[in-house]
Amino acid sequence: MEQQWWHKSVIYQVYPKSFYDADGDGNGDIRGIIEKLDYLQELGVDIIWMCPINQSPMDDNGYDISDYYEIAPEFGTIQEFETLIEEAQKRNIQIMMDLVINHTSDEHPWFVESRKSADNPYSDYYIWRDPKEGETGPKEPNNWASYFSGSAWEFDSNRQQYYLHLYSKKQPDLNWEHPKVRKEMQDVIRFWIEKGVKGFRMDVINKLSKDQRFPDVPNVPEGEYALGRPYYLDGPRIHEFLREVAAVYEGKEIVTVGETSGVTVENARLYTNPARKELDMVFQFDHMAVDAGPYPVGKWEVKPVDFLALKRIMSHWQDGLYGIGWNSLYWSNHDQPRAVSRFGDDREPYRELSAKMLGTCLHFMQGTPYVYQGEEIGMTNVQFESLDEYQDIELLNMYKERRAKGVSHDELMRAIWAKGRDNARTPMQWDDTGHGGFSKAEQTWLKVNPNYKAINVKAQLEDPESVFHYYKSLIQLRKDSPVSDVMVYGKYQLLLAEHEGVYAYTRTFETDTLLVLCNFQDDTYSLALDEVHTLQGAAPIIGNYSAPQLEGETIVLRPYEALVLQLT
Numbered sequence: 129m130e131q132q133w134w135h136k137s138v139i140y141q142v143y144p145k146s147f148y149d150a151d152g153d154g155n156g157d158i159r160g161i162i163e164k165l166d167y168l169q170e171l172g173v174d175i176i177w178m179c180p181i182n183q184s185p186m187d188d189n190g191y192d193i194s195d196y197y198e199i200a201p202e203f204g205t206i207q208e209f210e211t212l213i214e215e216a217q218k219r220n221i222q223i224m225m226d227l228v229i230n231h232t233s234d235e236h237p238w239f240v241e242s243r244k245s246a247d248n249p250y251s252d253y254y255i256w257r258d259p260k261e262g263e264t265g266p267k268e269p270n271n272w273a274s275y276f277s278g279s280a281w282e283f284d285s286n287r288q289q290y291y292l293h294l295y296s297k298k299q300p301d302l303n304w305e306h307p308k309v310r311k312e313m314q315d316v317i318r319f320w321i322e323k324g325v326k327g328f329r330m331d332v333i334n335k336l337s338k339d340q341r342f343p344d345v346p347n348v349p350e351g352e353y354a355l356g357r358p359y360y361l362d363g364p365r366i367h368e369f370l371r372e373v374a375a376v377y378e379g380k381e382i383v384t385v386g387e388t389s390g391v392t393v394e395n396a397r398l399y400t401n402p403a404r405k406e407l408d409m410v411f412q413f414d415h416m417a418v419d420a421g422p423y424p425v426g427k428w429e430v431k432p433v434d435f436l437a438l439k440r441i442m443s444h445w446q447d448g449l450y451g452i453g454w455n456s457l458y459w460s461n462h463d464q465p466r467a468v469s470r471f472g473d474d475r476e477p478y479r480e481l482s483a484k485m486l487g488t489c490l491h492f493m494q495g496t497p498y499v500y501q502g503e504e505i506g507m508t509n510v511q512f513e514s515l516d517e518y519q520d521i522e523l524l525n526m527y528k529e530r531r532a533k534g535v536s537h538d539e540l541m542r543a544i545w546a547k548g549r550d551n552a553r554t555p556m557q558w559d560d561t562g563h564g565g566f567s568k569a570e571q572t573w574l575k576v577n578p579n580y581k582a583i584n585v586k587a588q589l590e591d592p593e594s595v596f597h598y599y600k601s602l603i604q605l606r607k608d609s610p611v612s613d614v615m616v617y618g619k620y621q622l623l624l625a626e627h628e629g630v631y632a633y634t635r636t637f638e639t640d641t642l643l644v645l646c647n648f649q650d651d652t653y654s655l656a657l658d659e660v661h662t663l664q665g666a667a668p669i670i671g672n673y674s675a676p677q678l679e680g681e682t683i684v685l686r687p688y689e690a691l692v693l694q695l696t
């Protein structure tokens with residue numbers, strides 16, 4: 129596989145609204161990120177992926193853009209963004225922007241024009257369809273559901289037509305069939321590359337190309353809606369569209385990652401095969417469903433993690449893209465619960481151990497690791513008492529819809545505590561002062577997790593045994609150490625596939641083999657490996673207990689222990 133500059137990189141995801149508030153208005157901002165660059169350099173990350181900072185009415189916290197060429201004033205100015213790029217580059221850190229091009233805000237001038245009439249230059253920038261005749265009168269063009277509850281179509285009284293919005297009704301989907309739309313987006317990309325951006329995370333990118341027949345989802349009762357995924361996931365023209373986008377930066381050092389929920393390994397091979405020039409990596413979502421129920425309740429059903437399925441899924445992706453494409457490795461992001469609360473154990477005394485264990489398990493896999501802000505200090509989920517303390521449109525809409533269907537308040541709050549997106553969005557915990565040192569404002573846009581006195585950056589920087597310092601070591605090992613090559617390019621092999629508590633795998637590159645052992649339980653296990661591998665002469669590379677317990681060919685793994693051995 130041809131080596132790329134970003135193969136050895138670790139990407140840190142910043143949710144700007146919650147990272148650091150430099151101007152004291154209760155919202156994080158670009159100046160706040162600049163002030164914390166030294167911290168990120170100390171951690172050792174190479175690229176910062178910033179969630180959207182463009183001008184936006186913030187219906188979905190910036191994933192509803194009303195001007196692609198402006199920065200939202202609450203985040204700062206273009207000049208500050210340029211300073212951020214410059215200051216980051218001084219520290220060998222590149223900036224990756226979030227590119228939200230499947231939809232805009234309904235306040236974007238294109239949509240404002242588009243909804244005025246069916247015969248102006250912007251009329252076809254969005255997906256408009258006439259009402260359908262239903263049994264009881266006109267109704268939506270089809271039965272597709274929005275990801276944020278209800279129908280994916282909204283009636284516009286002016287045009288007397290419906291427009292499609294896979295997300296909120298303030299996020300109308302663009303019509304990618306229209307060459308002018310595609311051209312507009314290429315201009316946007318060019319503009320930010322000229323500013324010095326070195327990468328793009330492409331929002332819901334495998335939903336750009338819709339089946340132009342817009343068929344109903346079959347077998348859905350009249351008056352109900354269902355996700356129309358078969359008609360737009362990895363849709364008919366998606367590969368063509370992506371190649372057209374990628375042509376904009378052909379030959380430039382740009383790294384791209386597509387957010388591709390529902391993607392199969394087969395399609396991911398097409399997206400990430402370098403020869404096809406579409407994307408560098410994709411975010412797959414299979415492992416985000418190991419604690420979810422079936423649609424429509426889906427993630428809101430609170431279930432324990434199916435650990436064997438987790439190992440199967442991760443291995444399927446490790447094997448599936450090997451030698452062909454490239455994986456993105458992540459446990460969490462701004463849409464997911466906190467990793468340590470979900471896959472580890474956020475109760476003391478296990479929080480730090482299990483946070484380190486999760487980091488180990490992920491960073492030794494093949495692909496590029498993503499660290500979501502706060503993961504490197506083991507930040508946890510939050511349980512706000514009242515629904516009023518929550519902000520996220522997805523969870524608020526879900527609450528309304530399911531409450532109306534008779535689900536109890538308590539059950540819905542439990543679901544929000546386990547899976548709500550605001551778990552990941554509470555402000556970054558910098559120290560033990562008010563609002564966790566995130567802001568000097570009286571009130572922050574979302575409250576800080578009350579555990580900030582115990583869990584914060586300042587305390588962890590001072591403690592050489594902290595999660596922070598452990599993550600720093602993981603990152604260092606990948607970038608510059610005798611095991612870098614095997615970490616980055618080694619072939620993965622799952623061991624002990626049926627073990628209910630331990631995730632064990634090897635990575636092999638040329639003559640080097642690493643054995644990675646991660647205990648996902650609070651039990652102790654005594655393990656004998658297999659006939660192929662021997663522990664004789666095994667050298668520890670990293671671990672979250674002070675000394676490994678090895679006796680002959682037996683390894684004892686203590687609660688949430690992580691251990692990496694170099695085998696001979």
Ligand code: NOJ
Binds near residue numbers: 188228295331332463
């Ligand atoms: C995926 C983003 O990660 C999420 O935060 C957003 O709500 C949707 N795309 C819609 O843009």
